[in-house]
Amino acid sequence: MTSRSLPHLFRARSHLLLRSQIRNPKPSSLPLKPLQRFCSSDASPPPPPPPTTQTPKVKIAGGGGVNPSPLYSSLDADEVAKFASIAETWWDFEGPFKPLHLINPPRLSFIRSTFCRHFRRDPYCARPFEGLKFIDVGCGGGILSEPLARMGAMVTGIDAVEKNIKIARVHAGFDPLTSSIDYSCTTAEQLVRENKMFDAVLALEVIEHVADPSEFCKSLAALTAPNGATVISTINRSVRSYAAAIVAAEYLLKWIPRGTHEWSKFLSPEELVMIMRRSSISVSFLHFSCLNIC
Ligand SMILES: C[S@@+](CC[C@H](N)C(=O)[O-])C[C@H]1O[C@@H](n2cnc3c(N)ncnc32)[C@H](O)[C@@H]1O
Numbered sequence: 001m002t003s004r005s006l007p008h009l010f011r012a013r014s015h016l017l018l019r020s021q022i023r024n025p026k027p028s029s030l031p032l033k034p035l036q037r038f039c040s041s042d043a044s045p046p047p048p049p050p051p052t053t054q055t056p057k058v059k060i061a062g063g064g065g066v067n068p069s070p071l072y073s074s075l076d077a078d079e080v081a082k083f084a085s086i087a088e089t090w091w092d093f094e095g096p097f098k099p100l101h102l103i104n105p106p107r108l109s110f111i112r113s114t115f116c117r118h119f120r121r122d123p124y125c126a127r128p129f130e131g132l133k134f135i136d137v138g139c140g141g142g143i144l145s146e147p148l149a150r151m152g153a154m155v156t157g158i159d160a161v162e163k164n165i166k167i168a169r170v171h172a173g174f175d176p177l178t179s180s181i182d183y184s185c186t187t188a189e190q191l192v193r194e195n196k197m198f199d200a201v202l203a204l205e206v207i208e209h210v211a212d213p214s215e216f217c218k219s220l221a222a223l224t225a226p227n228g229a230t231v232i233s234t235i236n237r238s239v240r241s242y243a244a245a246i247v248a249a250e251y252l253l254k255w256i257p258r259g260t261h262e263w264s265k266f267l268s269p270e271e272l273v274m275i276m277r278r279s280s281i282s283v284s285f286l287h288f289s290c291l292n293i294c
């Protein structure tokens with residue numbers, strides 16, 4: 001492979017965002033394939049990419065009412081150790097979290113516009129989320145929490161890694177608009193046990209790092225208030241994502257440490273929709289974007 005082909009690889013990294021409503025469940029209508037190699041650590045070669053990767057938005061309805069298992073823990077010790085080892089680099093724009101800094105503007109734009117519609121807020125207002133309670137699950141160093149707070153939301157940021165939380169607190173303290181973010185080292189399932197609820201629950205780029213994504217999703221659903229919104233984003237499990245997120249990002253460009261991602265833990269759009277629907281989440285938006293780095 002020549003260096004000239006790398007930009008194409010990165011352009012191909014599919015990124016998936018789902019915004020959903022908990023209330024008013026409707027009968028499901030999307031044909032879904034069963035979960036395969038779900039959460040396994042098998043690194044077998046990838047199958048062909050799903051045919052739908054360029055679909056911008058799909059409206060889907062789901063329904064039900066499921067709570068997470070009382071004994072469930074989303075913590076995967078290896079994943080927590082991986083993130084603890086690079087915690088100091090959260091705000092280094094050229095460090096291992098460079099891909100997250102690069103995808104932040106498009107994902108914030110998606111969140112802002114869909115939330116303004118969902119919560120009937122003025123999209124031209126500087127702080128449209130004034131008065132709304134958001135939680136950023138797996139917030140890391142606060143890359144997402146901070147802009148959400150600047151848009152007026154009362155933000156709680158939680159992460160499994162204590163070091164991340166310390167760094168997020170220090171960084172947020174530099175700006176009066178973000179210093180009110182309530183950071184703590186805990187898990188979504190722990191807050192469910194404490195009966196916490198939020199208008200919006202966001203877990204971006206986290207589901208591929210937890211133990212049992214289905215149970216994790218149930219916790220996110222349980223944290224979402226009636227008429228609230230849940231946003232989950234992850235990397236599509238496709239040939240392109242294997243090439244871009246693993247081969248190129250970890251081995252060729254060495255942007256992120258080797259082993260950061262397990263391809264088998266990525267979710268196809270159909271799998272993510274199925275998991276969300278089984279968690280009583282009615283899926284309203286399916287949004288695909290590609291990271292175009294080079
Ligand atoms: C890829 S980073 C994403 C950070 C942030 N959501 C973003 O997109 O900017 C994944 C984060 O999830 C955290 N994490 C992993 N497992 C977790 C769990 N079970 N509960 C909460 N956070 C977790 C990691 O410590 C890490 O900060």
Ligand SMILES: [Mg+2]
Nearest residue numbers: 205208260261
């Ligand atoms: Mg990741």
